[in-house]
Amino acid sequence: MLKLSEIWSAACHSQDFTMTRVEFMTVRFRWLAALLMLGIPAWSLIDWLTLDAALHAFLLKARMTTFLALSPLIPFSFFIDYRLGRMRVALFYLMGVMLAFALACMVALGNPAELQVGYTAFPYLMISLFAVFPLTLMMGLLISLLIFVSLLGGRCLLLGQPLFGMETLNQLWLLGMFTLAAAWVQCGQLNMLLRLYRESTTDELTGMMNRRLLMKKISQLCEEEGCEGWTLMLIDLDRFKRVNDEFGHLAGDAVLHTVATTLAEQLEQAQVLGRYGGEEFVILLRHEGGREEARRLAERLRLSVEARQVKSPTTETLIEVTVSIGVAMGRKGDSAQSLIGRADESLYQAKIDGRNCVVVEPPPASVPMAG
Known part of the structure; x- marks a missing residue:
């Protein structure tokens, strides 16, 4: 309204x-x-x-x-x-x-x-x-x-x-x-x-910015300020399909809404949060403390989601929810697509590592100096 x-x-x-x-x-x-x-x-x-x-x-x-x-x-x-x-x-x-x-x-x-x-x-x-x-x-x-x-x-x-x-x-x-x-x-x-x-x-279910506005905002920031000053987190709900299969789509919607609310509560106003699609969310924030600070924030987000159980609207059952988070640090010359692509690679590694964890991309390999 x-x-x-x-x-x-x-x-x-x-x-x-x-x-x-x-x-x-x-x-x-x-x-x-x-x-x-x-x-x-x-x-x-x-x-x-x-x-x-x-x-x-x-x-x-x-x-x-x-x-x-x-x-x-x-x-x-x-x-x-x-x-x-x-x-x-x-x-x-x-x-x-x-x-x-x-x-x-x-x-x-x-x-x-x-x-x-x-x-x-x-x-x-x-x-x-x-x-x-x-x-x-x-x-x-x-x-x-x-x-x-x-x-x-x-x-x-x-x-x-x-x-x-x-x-x-x-x-x-x-x-x-x-x-x-x-x-x-x-x-x-x-x-x-x-x-x-x-x-x-606006994403109708969660009330946050949708993928269209999210990509536009990331692209603008990369073009105007350069991606090297930013950190991007790609967050995926673990085994979300099983939630829909066991508890129904209304429960799945409740899980998505609760996770979105939980993530928003942990972030500052200047930090960008949006629904990337399906059960995936994106957070964009400034580097500030580097990789370790980004890892600490991602861990805090992961633990806050894990600690909040969601009540099924149809069966009153409490649903446990966990997330996997891939983190990429912006580099000079990055585009929105390349930055998200590296975060997706880190997220994929988090899934391989057993889910419910955080993976921060390793620093770029240094170029050896000529002897």
Whole structure:
């Protein structure tokens, strides 16, 4: 179930979800910038038909200046590169350009009561345009607030209208209604993205990250930081098939859930834990204490699983569970596949050694020096 904090701010979103959301927003941002670059100059035809020549000339310059100001946004969108900070810069730049255009139109056209419908509706259009993005509630309200302050301040300072006059209050009321509608749509999109993301990256049985997200995270770490700083543990439940055969699949599910909970209790928040597939789990953590520290942690995990018996949901029988653990230490040039492959070799050796044990891969053979 979603929390209000997840809708209010991006602070509690995972890095991977943030990257997914920014990718989704980037595509929409690119299309919106292209639409505005086409639509704003195209409206000059309406100005030519309805306004006098001098006013049309001024607004045409304002429209072409706005077009030029928007033109860097499309190439910039290809450099957002999943970065939330860059996405925010792009959004606020877009908003700033549109506000500048709105204020220029306000100065040129004067009394809002005599404006064309296209100009009087412009503030509401701006708020509505940002509804195409799955923004957090805080970001959506902040953008709307800046539009409020800029446009109402412009009416007061540039047109000399009273700040709390009836006409201004009417516009404020309408802007508030559009803001609520836009915020509803933005939060609805964010809610949808969060749900779809969790369904595609979370293991339904254990609640931990699934293989897809696990492999993506390991690959990213190896590409960005290098695998040599990390230790990978591959954990396999011993004789799990026999549990399913003797006690049923419900008991097998209970065993998997209990083992996942037990492993998570022994790990720190920064350490990565995920279900690799079937009865296998993967843990990724920093080297820190080297091989011996990794062995001690793996032994602690093994003993904690062994000490926790699982009650069968159908027969109330207590099921004893043990695990075998293979440990591989990341090396320079490792990929996610090679690191997991060496951990799998260590796990295979643990099975040969009788199961319910830990095997850490030996250090790489040193290259003999030439005599």
